[in-house]
Structure formats: structure tokens, C-alpha cells
Amino acid sequence: MTVRTTEELVGKKCLPCEGGVQPCSPQEARDQLKQLGDWRLTDDAKRIRREWVVENFMAGMRFFEACAELAEEDGHHPDLHLEGYRNVSVELWTHAIGGLSENDFILAAKIDRLPIELKQ
Numbered sequence: 001m002t003v004r005t006t007e008e009l010v011g012k013k014c015l016p017c018e019g020g021v022q023p024c025s026p027q028e029a030r031d032q033l034k035q036l037g038d039w040r041l042t043d044d045a046k047r048i049r050r051e052w053v054v055e056n057f058m059a060g061m062r063f064f065e066a067c068a069e070l071a072e073e074d075g076h077h078p079d080l081h082l083e084g085y086r087n088v089s090v091e092l093w094t095h096a097i098g099g100l101s102e103n104d105f106i107l108a109a110k111i112d113r114l115p116i117e118l119k120q
């Protein structure tokens with residue numbers, strides 16, 4: 001997988017993924033993550049995850065709504081978690097291949113640009 005800048009990723013659209021392609025390697029993922037916000041590679045190297053603390057529960061739900069609109073637009077969907085009423089985390093992986101593809105980094109770059117009401 002070619003490492004792309006945030007600008008390049010934001011300018012791309014997720015491609016339908018029907019499986020049959022190799023997930024990107026942990027090293028490729030780590031190299032690509034350097035271009036993004038505070039995303040971490042999960043221990044199994046199959047997903048990327050970012051966390052935020054938002055102002056309140058509804059701020060979390062508004063952020064999820066914005067993520068959902070992105071996902072529907074791109075046809076690629078995050079795992080969304082809202083725990084302890086203000087702890088938001090988003091996980092991205094490509095289900096069809098059981099690991100990471102460029103789609104995940106495209107969506108992460110776009111999520112990084114969404115408005116979010118962080119806890120003051």
C-alpha cells in the first residue's frame with residue numbers, strides 16, 4: 001500500500017471491497033498512521049483506533065451522526081463506541097478482508113476533519 005498524505009487521502013473515495021486482497025502489513029499501517037491524527041494500531045494490527053473525550057453524551061451522538069454520514073457517502077463503515085457517557089472511540093477495519101485497507105485510512109483522514117465538541 002502506498003503511504004499517502006492526509007490531503008491525498010481526503011481527496012480519495014473508499015472503493016467497494018469484496019475481499020480477495022491482502023490486508024496492509026503492520027509496518028505499512030504504522031507508516032501511514034504517521035500522516036494522520038492520534039490513531040493507534042490495535043494489538044492485533046487488524047484495526048486502527050482513535051479516542052476522544054467529548055463535552056457530553058449528545059456531543060458524542062452528534063459526532064457519531066457526522067461519522068455515519070461520511071460512512072454512507074464512502075460506503076465504508078466504522079465501529080463506533082460511546083462509553084461512560086463521554087468517552088468516544090472509533091475503530092476502523094475492512095471486514096471483507098479481516099484487516100486494514102486504504103479505505104480505513106481514507107475514512108480516518110476524513111474523520112480527523114469532522115467537527116467534535118471536546119470536553120473543556
Ligand SMILES: C[C@H](O)[C@H](O)[C@H]1CNC2=NC(N)=NC(=O)C2=N1
Binds near residue numbers: 016017076078
Ligand atoms: C460492497 C461494500 O464495499 C461493502 O458492503 C462494504 C460496506 N462497508 C464496509 N465497511 C467496513 N469497515 N468494511 C467492509 O468490508 C465494508 N464493506
